[in-house]
Amino acid sequence: MTFSPLPCRISKFRANESGGAAVEFALSAPVFVLLLLGMLGYGIYLGTAHQVQELATNSARTALAGLNTAERNSLVASFVASNIGSYSFIDNSKLRYMVSNSADQNEVIVTVNYNAAELPIWSLLPASLLPSKQIIRTSSVRIGGL
Numbered sequence: 001m002t003f004s005p006l007p008c009r010i011s012k013f014r015a016n017e018s019g020g021a022a023v024e025f026a027l028s029a030p031v032f033v034l035l036l037l038g039m040l041g042y043g044i045y046l047g048t049a050h051q052v053q054e055l056a057t058n059s060a061r062t063a064l065a066g067l068n069t070a071e072r073n074s075l076v077a078s079f080v081a082s083n084i085g086s087y088s089f090i091d092n093s094k095l096r097y098m099v100s101n102s103a104d105q106n107e108v109i110v111t112v113n114y115n116a117a118e119l120p121i122w123s124l125l126p127a128s129l130l131p132s133k134q135i136i137r138t139s140s141v142r143i144g145g146l
Contacts (some may be wrong), residue, residue: 041121045104048089048116049135055080055087056097056112057141058143063108064141072099072108090114101139109140 029080066072076099084092094115102109117133 003007013100021127026060037064037124041119041124044089044119045121045131048114049137050110050121051087051090051136052114052135053093053139054108055083055090056137058083059097059099059112060108060110060139060141063110063118064143066108069099076110089119107140107142111136111138 053067059076059079063072063076064077076097080095080097084090084095094117096113096115097140098111100109100111100115101107112133115133116135122133
């Protein structure tokens with residue numbers, strides 16, 4: 001058995017392209033999986049943030065029917081209790097809301113605070129890329145129209 005010289009072996013090694021696809025996949029797959037998980041995690045988070053804003057807006061419209069702050073709080077509590085099932089990402093036990101009037105008493109303001117600490121985004125992505133675990137949205141409606 002004869003051995004070919006070293007330069008000949010290197011040229012044969014360079015010419016061999018088997019396994020190239022596996023190496024490319026090994027280099028690109030982690031980046032692809034991270035992007036996929038990021039889209040999934042942020043999609044759930046942004047969907048939840050949108051639902052919190054929608055809940056604040058609809059609660060402010062409902063509170064407008066009340067004559068005083070106590071009645072507005074009662075209306076918002078009733079609205080949230082009866083409609084929380086239509087917001088798929090929101091857990092009622094982590095939801096807080098506050099009904100108030102503006103300084104000039106011309107607007108009803110509803111602030112909704114949602115603790116989103118149990119959404120899957122915090123287990124999917126590195127901590128440095130994450131938004132706040134508290135989603136706070138405010139909506140106001142003018143009393144009496146324009």
